[in-house]
Amino acid sequence: MIRDNRKVVLVGTGMVGMSYAYALLNQSLCDELVLIDIDRRRAEGEAMDLNHGLAFAASTMKIYAGDYTDCENADIVVICAGVAQQPNESRLDLLKRNAAVFESIIAPITRSGFNGIFLVATNPVDILARLTCSLSGFNPRRVIGSGTVLDTARLRYLLGELLEVDPRNVHAYVIGEHGDSEFVPWSRATIATRPLTDICAEPPRGYCTWDSLRALETEVRDAAQVIIRAKRATYYGIGMSLARITKAILGDENSVLTVSAKLFSEYGEHDVFVGVPCVIGRNGVGRIHELDLSEEEFRSFHASCETLRTSYNELRGRA
Numbered sequence: 001m002i003r004d005n006r007k008v009v010l011v012g013t014g015m016v017g018m019s020y021a022y023a024l025l026n027q028s029l030c031d032e033l034v035l036i037d038i039d040r041r042r043a044e045g046e047a048m049d050l051n052h053g054l055a056f057a058a059s060t061m062k063i064y065a066g067d068y069t070d071c072e073n074a075d076i077v078v079i080c081a082g083v084a085q086q087p088n089e090s091r092l093d094l095l096k097r098n099a100a101v102f103e104s105i106i107a108p109i110t111r112s113g114f115n116g117i118f119l120v121a122t123n124p125v126d127i128l129a130r131l132t133c134s135l136s137g138f139n140p141r142r143v144i145g146s147g148t149v150l151d152t153a154r155l156r157y158l159l160g161e162l163l164e165v166d167p168r169n170v171h172a173y174v175i176g177e178h179g180d181s182e183f184v185p186w187s188r189a190t191i192a193t194r195p196l197t198d199i200c201a202e203p204p205r206g207y208c209t210w211d212s213l214r215a216l217e218t219e220v221r222d223a224a225q226v227i228i229r230a231k232r233a234t235y236y237g238i239g240m241s242l243a244r245i246t247k248a249i250l251g252d253e254n255s256v257l258t259v260s261a262k263l264f265s266e267y268g269e270h271d272v273f274v275g276v277p278c279v280i281g282r283n284g285v286g287r288i289h290e291l292d293l294s295e296e297e298f299r300s301f302h303a304s305c306e307t308l309r310t311s312y313n314e315l316r317g318r319a
């Protein structure tokens with residue numbers, strides 16, 4: 001039987017990268033996984049550790065520490081490499097240092113002849129996805145940021161708890177920047193095709209009020225900080241989110257996921273990578289079905305896009 005070799009290269013084998021790698025292995029999502037890190041020994045140790053779990057995996061996988069030439073025939077290169085914020089360091093200085101990390105990574109990947117899809121998780125993810133697109137010269141449809149996929153998963157989990165319904169039957173999104181200006185377009189949220197606005201309006205109203213929904217939105221926005229205070233970093237949720245995006249790409253699923261994608265006048269926006277529901281398949285970002293937002297939601301969305309454009313322009317010295 002001839003089988004396509006699904007190959008993923010992971011750059012950055014820290015907490016996020018390895019949570020993703022572990023999810024790939026447990027879900028048998030690829031056939032070959034290459035680990036790259038500036039700390040080569042770390043990548044080698046992680047490859048050994050994962051290989052020792054292969055005996056218990058559902059299918060075999062070739063896992064090894066490699067270098068950028070291994071990207072040549074990869075389907076997806078996933079970037080989780082980054083530097084941590086220093087005490088008293090400004091947001092812009094951190095962004096500049098992570099941009100320098102990306103410059104050192106993207107150049108050798110493109111030189112390898114890589115012709116697949118970039119998937120970026122490093123923060124600030126919307127800015128770094130846009131930078132990846134600019135540095136690589138790739139068609140923007142083949143550059144994806146993890147966007148608000150994780151935030152949307154958090155929202156669906158919390159709404160599922162509140163309404164006592166399986167999160168998979170909750171159709172609600174977090175859109176905009178993966179960060180402070182993200183928001184939930186509540187007017188578009190449905191449970192089993194019923195608008196959430198209708199559910200909240202009917203008696204008994206105690207459990208689903210606008211106050212409870214606003215509180216839940218804040219909880220989603222602040223979740224990363226709460227987790228970081230408790231255990232220093234967040235990684236399992238984003239690892240699973242990246243695995244979900246990978247599955248949609250390699251399986252050519254045409255699944256709708258709120259990745260960070262470049263807008264070409266959708267929602268009246270351009271020159272921005274931002275989290276919106278996108279159809280994701282083998283060629284990356286397919287069609288972007290625009291949500292029918294309320295006026296207030298439109299204002300929030302444009303404000304979020306403007307924040308991202310300003311940050312990107314500051315980074316590129318165009319402020």
Ligand code: NAD
Pocket residue numbers: 011012013014015016017036037038039042080081082083084101104105121122123124125146147150178233234235238
């Ligand atoms: P980490 O410090 O554990 O790992 C970072 C890794 O990058 C390290 O192994 C480091 O050696 C490597 N690295 C640094 N510079 C490199 C270079 N030039 N080339 C190759 N490798 C290099 O950090 P982490 O907890 O894994 O977080 C990684 C990134 O993911 C951070 O930017 C974090 O903010 C982000 N993150 C994003 C989301 C999301 O929803 N998008 C969620 C959580 C974390």
